[in-house]
Every structure is written in structure tokens, then in C-alpha cells.
């Protein structure tokens with residue numbers, strides 16, 4: 001990992017200089033004013049990476065992510081603000097909810113990619129979309145699922161479904177490999193400051209992520225059908 005281990009490392013984003021609401025000193029992006037130690041309002045933009053002091057990298061060391069979280073939690077935990085002013089108590093609650101969210105997002109490689117796409121494109125949700133090279137397979141699977149739900153040729157169909165389940169899980173594993181590769185490419189593009197490469201990688205990440213969501217939904221449908229849960233039927237597709 002290349003990122004600095006200093007907790008004060010900035011996000012790299014040029015934020016407007018902020019002054020401390022209590023002493024007027026330069027507070028920058030710090031949680032606590034460097035001059036008087038007073039807790040500061042969270043930044044306007046919800047940036048999970050900046051919140052834990054990481055550059056916008058996708059390959060983050062899990063141990064370091066946890067360390068940063070615990071370190072920052074100790075600084076702003078609402079328990080330490082019980083005897084402070086109302087404003088400080090509110091700010092510590094806000095900061096701690098931001099921090100918890102950032103930790104939830106950054107500890108998970110897929111959530112991390114999702115957050116990056118949101119920050120880079122402004123899109124909030126990834127819609128599940130069948131990968132274009134799987135149209136045929138999707139069609140076949142739907143037929144098998146229908147037969148299974150209609151309890152036709154039960155034994156044979158179940159065997160088929162189990163094979164399908166395995167096949168789709170392998171596809172999911174392949175997409176996860178691709179996402180790992182793209183994550184490495186993203187980090188290199190960030191380090192080089194290559195804006196064109198960054199745009200290309202984000203678009204590829206978005207594409208794989210929506211394919212991945214489709215695969216996850218599909219596997220869930222197959223699993224539910226195998227388990228005989230009828231609620232699989234009326235969702236999605």
C-alpha cells in the first residue's frame with residue numbers, strides 16, 4: 001500500500017479553507033480544531049475516503065482502514081461530549097455517524113467501488129443489468145426456473161438448477177476478479193493523474209458492478225427456487 005499512515009493525510013481534494021466556529025483559527029478538514037481542539041462540522045460533501053483520511057484509492061489495506069476508524073472514533077465519540085455544549089454534542093453525533101458510514105463502506109471492496117462511482121459520477125444507485133454476453137444463458141435459466149416452479153420433471157430440473165447455480169457462481173467469481181483488476185488500474189490512474197484513464201475505468205467499473213448485481217440477484221433466485229421459497233418468483237426480471 002502506498003498511502004501515508006499519517007491519520008492527518010488529506011483527501012487530495014481541494015477543499016475551501018474552513019475556520020473554527022469557536023476560535024476562528026484555520027481548521028481545514030480536521031475533525032478537531034488544531035488550535036483549540038473544538039469539534040468541527042462535517043464537510044458538505046459525503047466523501048467516505050476523505051472521512052477516514054484516505055486518497056480515493058480502491059485498494060485499501062483492511063487493517064489500516066480499521067485503525068483509522070478506531071483512532072478517529074476515539075477523538076469524536078459522543079460519550080466524550082456529554083458535558084460539552086449542545087452544539088458540540090450534536091457535532092459529535094454527526095461526525096460519528098459519518099465515520100461509521102465511511103467505515104462500513106470502505107471496509108467492503110464492493111461498497112467502496114459503489115462509493116467511488118457515486119463520487120465520480122454523481123449516480124447514487126447501480127441498476128442490475130444482465131451482462132450482454134449472457135443473454136442466451138439468461139433465457140435458458142428463466143425457462144429452467146419456470147419449470148422448477150411449476151414442479152415439472154422435478155428431479156431432473158433440480159439437478160439442472162444446481163448446475164446453473166454453480167455456473168452463475170463461477171461467473172460472479174470472474175466478475176469479482178475483473179473488479180479487482182479494474183481497482184488496481186484505477187489506483188494507478190489516480191497516481192498518474194490520468195483523467196482519461198480514470199473516466200474509462202469508472203465506466204468499466206460501473207458496467208461490471210451492474211452486471212454483478214444482476215448475477216447476485218440471479219443466484220438468489222436460483223437458491224430460493226431450489227429451497228422451494230415462492231417469494232423468489234415475483235421479484236425483479
Ligand SMILES: [Zn+2]
Pocket residue numbers: 020021022023024025033034035036037038
Ligand atoms: Zn478553534
